[in-house]
Amino acid sequence: MHRNSIFVVAFSLYIFSATAQNTRPASPETYAATITADEMKAKMAFIASDEFAGRETGEPGQKLCADYLANHFKNLGLLPVVNGSYMQTFPLREEKNAGYSLSINGKQYQFMQDYFAFQGIPEQTYTSDKLVFVGFGINDPEVGINEYKGLDVKGKIVAFFEDEPMDKQGNSLITQSTKISEWSSDLKLKTEAAMAAGAIGIISIQKYADNDIKMYQHYIEKPKTYRGGKAVKPSFPKFYVSESVANDFFRIENKKYTVQSIKEEYRRGKRTKGFEIDIPVSVTVNTEKREITGENVLGYIEGTDLKDELVIITAHYDHLGKTDKGIYYGADDDGSGTVSLMELAEAFVAAKKAGNGPRRSILIMPVSGEEKGLLGSEYYSENPVFPLEKTVTDLNIDMIGRVDKNHEGNFNYVYVIGSDKLSTDLHNINEEQNKKHSNLELDYTFNDPKDPNQFYYRSDHYNFAKKGIPVIFYFTGVHADYHKMSDTPDKLHYGKMEKIAKHIFYTAWEIANRDERLKVY
Numbered sequence: 001m002h003r004n005s006i007f008v009v010a011f012s013l014y015i016f017s018a019t020a021q022n023t024r025p026a027s028p029e030t031y032a033a034t035i036t037a038d039e040m041k042a043k044m045a046f047i048a049s050d051e052f053a054g055r056e057t058g059e060p061g062q063k064l065c066a067d068y069l070a071n072h073f074k075n076l077g078l079l080p081v082v083n084g085s086y087m088q089t090f091p092l093r094e095e096k097n098a099g100y101s102l103s104i105n106g107k108q109y110q111f112m113q114d115y116f117a118f119q120g121i122p123e124q125t126y127t128s129d130k131l132v133f134v135g136f137g138i139n140d141p142e143v144g145i146n147e148y149k150g151l152d153v154k155g156k157i158v159a160f161f162e163d164e165p166m167d168k169q170g171n172s173l174i175t176q177s178t179k180i181s182e183w184s185s186d187l188k189l190k191t192e193a194a195m196a197a198g199a200i201g202i203i204s205i206q207k208y209a210d211n212d213i214k215m216y217q218h219y220i221e222k223p224k225t226y227r228g229g230k231a232v233k234p235s236f237p238k239f240y241v242s243e244s245v246a247n248d249f250f251r252i253e254n255k256k257y258t259v260q261s262i263k264e265e266y267r268r269g270k271r272t273k274g275f276e277i278d279i280p281v282s283v284t285v286n287t288e289k290r291e292i293t294g295e296n297v298l299g300y301i302e303g304t305d306l307k308d309e310l311v312i313i314t315a316h317y318d319h320l321g322k323t324d325k326g327i328y329y330g331a332d333d334d335g336s337g338t339v340s341l342m343e344l345a346e347a348f349v350a351a352k353k354a355g356n357g358p359r360r361s362i363l364i365m366p367v368s369g370e371e372k373g374l375l376g377s378e379y380y381s382e383n384p385v386f387p388l389e390k391t392v393t394d395l396n397i398d399m400i401g402r403v404d405k406n407h408e409g410n411f412n413y414v415y416v417i418g419s420d421k422l423s424t425d426l427h428n429i430n431e432e433q434n435k436k437h438s439n440l441e442l443d444y445t446f447n448d449p450k451d452p453n454q455f456y457y458r459s460d461h462y463n464f465a466k467k468g469i470p471v472i473f474y475f476t477g478v479h480a481d482y483h484k485m486s487d488t489p490d491k492l493h494y495g496k497m498e499k500i501a502k503h504i505f506y507t508a509w510e511i512a513n514r515d516e517r518l519k520v521y
Contacts (some may be wrong), residue, residue: 024175025356028509029437032502034350035343035495040501043339044489047317048331055330056108056321057225057368058092065317065338066295069366070344073299076349078364081300081385088296090379091228092369097121099286102239104131104249105279112220114245116213119224120235123287126201128157131249131281134274136161137190137202138183143174151274154198157281159246160190161259162204165266173266185452191236201237201283205259210240216482218320225372227379228291239283253277294318296370296376298385301348303361303512310386311512312363313504314377314460315341315397316370319471320483331489334370334480336401340501341366344409347505358512360392368462370398377460381467392518393426393511394471400500401492404477406445411496413441414503415475417456420447423470425518430472430507438503446475470518474504 046052046068053061070086080086097119102109109115135147137160147160164184165173174181183189187204194202206212213220226232243259250257253275297317303309315337319330329335345364351357363386369375381388400414407413420427432439446455456462461471476496481487511518 002422021076024513025351025358028351028396028506030504031347031351031354031356031436034347035498035505037498039496040339040343041489041492041494043342044331044335044494047338048335048489050327054321054328055317055319055368057294057318057372058094059321061321062294062318062368066297066368067316067344069297069338069342073297073345073364076299076345077297078301078345078349079352081298086297086299087265088298088380088383088385089293090369090376092292092294092372092375093226093228094223094290094292095226096223096288096290097285098288099284100115101282101284103280103282104245105252105489107248109241109245112213115239115241116209116216116220116341117239117285117297118216118219118235119222121237121285122234122389123285125282125284126157126237126279128200131203131277132156132199132274133158133250133253133277134158134194136164136183136192137193138164138174139193139196140174140183145174145494147192147274148197151197153194153278157201157203157283158197158199159203159205159241159249159309161263162187162206162240165263168267173229182452187238191238195236201239203281204238204240205243205246206240207243209240212240218323218462221323222320223290225292225369225375227375231432237283237285249277249279252279260360270382273426289317294372294376296365296367296380299345299364301345301352301357301362301364304357304359306359307361308390309360309517310363310391311358311508312365312391312394313341313344313397313508314365314367314394314440316368316376316460317366318368318376320371326485328483328485329480329488331400331492332401332479333487334398335489336399336497338366338491339359340397340497340504342401343501344505344508349386358509360512361386362508362512370460374460374463377463381463388467388469391464391469393423394461394464394469395472395504396459396471397501397504398459398473398475400474400476401494401497402476403493403496404479406477408441411493412439413443413476414500415446415455415473415477417447417473417475418461418465419470419472421456422465422468423518423520426470426472426511429510429514429518433510434503434507437506438499440499440503468520470520472507474500476500
């Protein structure tokens with residue numbers, strides 16, 4: 001009996017050990033192989049077609065795409081987890097400027113010709129009895145420049161040049177080199193300086209106003225969208241005028257003054273002091289309002305022994321819609337991420353059907369409202385279907401189908417952003433899976449906190465990072481067709497997309513199946 005008991009115990013321990021060792025699913029290569037360039041191309045031809053009309057949030061094309069994605073998840077067998085639906089609908093409020101009227105010293109100027117403004121300025125009339133010119137609008141104690149010194153701008157509209165002062169050698173007076181500072185690239189700094197001084201609005205003098213109007217026409221004309229029922233801070237009034245308009249009010253102060261003559265004084269080493277121009281300025285803004293909705297699409301794959309923990313993979317499926325001039329197809333932005341999600345869902349489902357499903361649960365979530373300000377992912381992060389404390393990571397895919405100017409001819413790279421911000425584990429896993437499977441060039445250029453593009457804050461992963469959830473943003477950079485109607489399916493590199501999507505699958509697979517949850521630092 002004793003010897004038999006020992007045998008039974010030993011055999012039980014062997015079975016337990018074998019079961020524990022087999023908790024982790026088999027190798028993922030078989031399932032990654034279901035992700036193919038041909039399938040991505042076929043799906044892209046549908047998503048970035050005329051039928052979807054640019055997938056603008058709140059518009060019929062976005063609703064049609066949401067239905068398409070939900071049906072894909074249903075056909076694969078992913079579970080609907082929003083009260084029996086695949087859709088998480090969220091309310092939005094749309095505001096569109098319905099008209100402007102700019103008068104300087106009694107002269108009326110024409111919108112979209114002499115000046116322009118972006119959406120979001122509160123409806124009212126902004127008046128100033130004087131216009132105050134503040135040079136380049138800089139107040140930077142670190143470099144010893146305060147162009148507001150000695151000027152009273154409280155309750156007034158201020159005007160300034162869009163760039164920064166340069167000397168005759170082409171060096172910035174701020175950086176003391178040919179490299180421009182953030183005062184040229186980030187209007188927020190000048191806006192904050194004006195607000196701190198008490199101004200009620202700003203006029204930025206644009207060197208290439210005609211080109212700006214063409215480049216930003218979509219943002220100028222399209223409505224501003226806000227989360228419904230959520231209080232938002234109104235935009236500070238910002239207006240952009242041509243140099244021709246600026247010359248009109250400079251000559252009122254001094255007949256010899258022009259944009260060029262004032263900048264020339266800087267180039268000669270003389271810093272021109274700001275001055276008041278004794279002329280009235282009035283800008284009237286009218287708005288229209290509309291209630292709309294957006295939809296996140298949620299497809300759930302339940303895990304096994306660690307199913308209460310969740311790996312989320314996101315991409316935004318909305319884009320810029322259409323105008324009377326044509327459709328913004330949004331193939332790279334972010335059709336490339338959307339079809340990648342569809343392929344990733346197929347890969348995880350193939351594993352589950354083979355009895356090798358992930359230990360942690362997977363949520364495949366195409367979101368809308370990204371182009372309106374990351375609104376869909378923000379809504380989910382504030383109204384999660386699954387507890388955020390159980391959410392292990394968000395892997396976000398936004399624009400992986402093209403090659404940027406820094407990698408011309410190189411189809412084997414991807415920018416990795418955010419991987420080390422909250423978890424060294426996540427960063428290391430991404431690196432390890434790349435060495436083991438993908439052999440991509442992982443480019444961390446945009447992960448630098450000082451990078452002026454600030455991409456870490458500009459896609460849907462950021463709303464998860466704000467909640468303390470480790471994230472990776474996969475991206476291949478902007479290009480000549482970014483946010484243009486020419487971002488079409490025929491320009492994508494599908495083989496490159498396939499390789500990056502497979503890498504994301506391997507990374508997600510490892511996170512979902514490892515014994516330990518990612519450590520958050």
